[in-house]
Amino acid sequence: MAETWSSSGIDVHLGWRPDTGRPGLADAIRAAIRSGRWQPGATVPSTRALAADLGVARGTVTRVYADLAAEGYLHTLQGAPTRVATAGALPQSAPRPVPREPAPRWDLRPGRPDLTMxxxxxxxxxxxxxxxxxxxxxxxxxxxxxxxxxxxxxxxxxxxxxxxxxxxxxxxxxxxxxxxxxxxxxxxxxxxxxxxxxxxxxxxxxxxxxxxxxxxxxxxxxxxxxxxxxxxxxxxxxxxxxxxxxxxxxxxxxxxxxxxxxxxxxxxxxxxxxxxxxxxxxxxxxxxxxxxxxxxxxxxxxxxxxxxxxxxxxxxxxxxxxxxxxxxxxxxxxxxxxxxxxxxxxxxxxxxxxDRHVRRARTEYRARRDRLLAALPGTVRPQGIAAGLHLLLMLDGPSSPAETDVLAACRRRSIGIEGLTQWWHGERGPGGVIAGYGAPAGHAFAGATQALVEALWEVTS
Ligand SMILES: Cc1ncc(COP(=O)(O)O)c(C=O)c1O
Known part of the structure; x- marks a missing residue:
């Protein structure tokens, strides 16, 4: 049994047994798509190439491709190569793409640079x-x-x-x-x-x-x-x-x-x-x-x-x-x-x-730090502002809100941010929140700042 074909210019691994005929070929291609061996959006071999590789009539492959296109597995377009359907268009039984870790709406998680840069x-x-x-x-x-x-x-x-x-x-x-x-x-x-x-x-x-x-x-x-x-x-x-x-x-x-x-x-x-x-x-x-x-x-x-x-x-x-x-x-x-x-x-x-990139990034982060500092209410005490991609808002004054309240207000607004308390070793020290102003994409920075300021006001008033 032939397992891998390459005369089509694309290595395809089907594991099709000739004795299973046309239905078997359709099954083998469905299985390849469901298992992710044929990736969503990928070009599939031409009918001529696959037929030659499998030693079957071209019409057999053409009909299988047509059936699979009707089922939503393949996407055919006149004059363009046939492709596996995109992830969103695949039938329910086909594999879904691996889910990405959900990102907060406003990303102020420390330790992260702006990845769009x-x-x-x-x-x-x-x-x-x-x-x-x-x-x-x-x-x-x-x-x-x-x-x-x-x-x-x-x-x-x-x-x-x-x-x-x-x-x-x-x-x-x-x-x-x-x-x-x-x-x-x-x-x-x-x-x-x-x-x-x-x-x-x-x-x-x-x-x-x-x-x-x-x-x-x-x-x-x-x-x-x-x-x-x-x-x-x-x-x-x-x-x-x-x-x-x-x-x-x-x-x-x-x-x-x-x-x-x-x-x-x-x-x-x-x-x-x-x-x-x-x-x-x-x-x-x-x-x-x-x-x-x-x-x-x-x-x-x-x-x-x-x-x-x-x-x-x-x-x-x-x-x-x-x-x-x-x-x-x-x-x-x-x-x-x-x-x-x-x-x-x-x-x-x-x-x-x-060096050029680091200089550009430094200028950008410095401007963000300045904008964030200017927007923050007086009830929090920013510290560690001279460097880096984060600042710490100490919540240790007599009128400071509690860290848990600030984090809850941030969660309600889908702001990704970190508390300080978790990083004490042994006995807990004062609370605070660590805001990573490096993380949001440039266009989202003003919104993220605004959301944080609103969260802080909510728990202070
Ligand atoms: C204190 C500290 N050290 C080092 C790193 C870098 O770690 P890595 O090189 O494993 O990404 C980070 C990243 O967040 C950090 O916050």
Whole structure:
């Protein structure tokens, strides 16, 4: 039994048995469409090609196609290739497209850039160029530390734009900061380090990943100057030094100095999560902590804010002693960032398109931040406004509404937003809401701001 045909120019997999005749062929095509092997909207083989491939009369295929078009499975148009019907037009019994995660009407979820700003044309051009120049060998099992072209491009970019002491040998590409936390937790565990300090508050997901990879978590409080470095007593710590998540403060200069001094003295490893370091608005850029102690600080950056989270591309600049252990952990993790995307990002950086995009995005986010601040009622206290894609509205004053009430008012308006309370480790600190002004598409930003302001008024009056 022939299973795959390619003389039609399109590989089609039907599993049709000739002894089942015309009804059997119709069944086989229906099954291919229902199972998604023939995708909604896809061109199907011409009647001539399929008939030749199957060894049946062309009229047989023509009649089957006509029957399936009448049933709604196929879409035929004079003079155009026959296609599988689009998802919405398929009969009920046919497969529905995989549902997308429902998005809120007004998206103020923190940690997300405006995805409509993704530089599609630049990315397309970079991908084309990367494909043109890639050697055949590049399509093999790629280097565990990442494509050399991207590691070189990142080392140059990070030195120039974030003040990182980077060179390609110690620069590693991974699949997002979450992957980095998993890798580093394992590497630390193998070196006998089983406790990692995290800022309190901080995102639960990274603490959970560290725990899943063998670490115990020690929360260390954050105040107006950032992490309370004097309270550190763990052999490793994760710190969002440039813009603490979620409180938004920058680690004060004297704390930066004492943190790196402490690490050098005790041999501790500092993991610097520089997730939105490119977006600073009011003051000079805060350079990377890593430059103060490159053999004790792991610098971690990500494309999730500057480009898109779905790329799953992030990078580490490692102390030399950790390069080989991370290479081994990368192997064990089984995950590798896709090579073509790595080459495209390298091209984007070296061509200058990445810098141009980041500058454009920075200007846009800064304008949004200003508009949001101007619209907010005086009953909330915005904080962490100097940088990033989110601000925190503290709800800790005597006349502040309760966080649960604000979140409920936001839910009623279908506003996607986050509460602060969930990110405290152990004992709960004050409430607040974290508004991600980066997330909405440009045209929806004014509506999202208005909806948030209305929600705040509703619970304040
Ligand atoms: C504090 C913090 N660190 C890092 C990241 C980046 O994570 P990833 O690279 O896994 O997308 C985010 C994304 O939301 C974040 O909020």
């Amino acid at each position: 993704f530089p599609r044309a630049d990315w397309q051009a970079a991908t084309r160029k990367a494909l043109q120049h890639a050697a055949a060998a590049d399509f093999g099992y790629t280097s565990l530390l990442g494509a050399p072209e991207l590691r070189a491009a990142l080392a140059g970019y990070l030195s120039r734009s974030r003040g990182v002491l980077a060179d390609p040998e110690r620069t590693v590409v991974c699949c997002g900061f979450s992957h980095a936390v998993a890798l580093l937790s394992r590497v630390l565990g193998e070196r006998g380090v089983t406790e990692t300090a995290f800022e309190n508050p901080s995102l639960g997901i990274y603490r959970d990943i560290a725990v899943a990879n063998g670490q115990r978590i020690r929360p260390v409080d954050v105040d107006a100057h950032g992490l309370r470095v004097s309270e550190l007593d763990s052999p490793a710590v994760v710190v969002t030094a440039a813009h603490q998540y979620p409180m938004g403060v920058a680690l004060a200069p004297e704390r930066r100095a004492s943190l790196t001094r402490w690490a050098a003295k005790t041999g501790a490893i500092v993991i610097e999560d520089d997730y939105d370091g490119e977006f600073r608005y009011d003051r000079q850029q805060v350079g990377a902590l890593q430059a103060l102690a490159p053999e004790h600080v792991v610098y971690a950056g990500t494309a999730s804010k500057t480009l898109a989270p779905a790329l799953r591309l992030a990078w580490l600049v490692l102390p030399r002693a950790l390069v080989e252990p991370v290479r081994a952990a990368m192997f064990d993790s089984g995950a590798r960032p896709p090579l073509i995307d790595q080459l495209a990002l390298a091209e984007l950086i070296t061509s200058g398109a990445y």
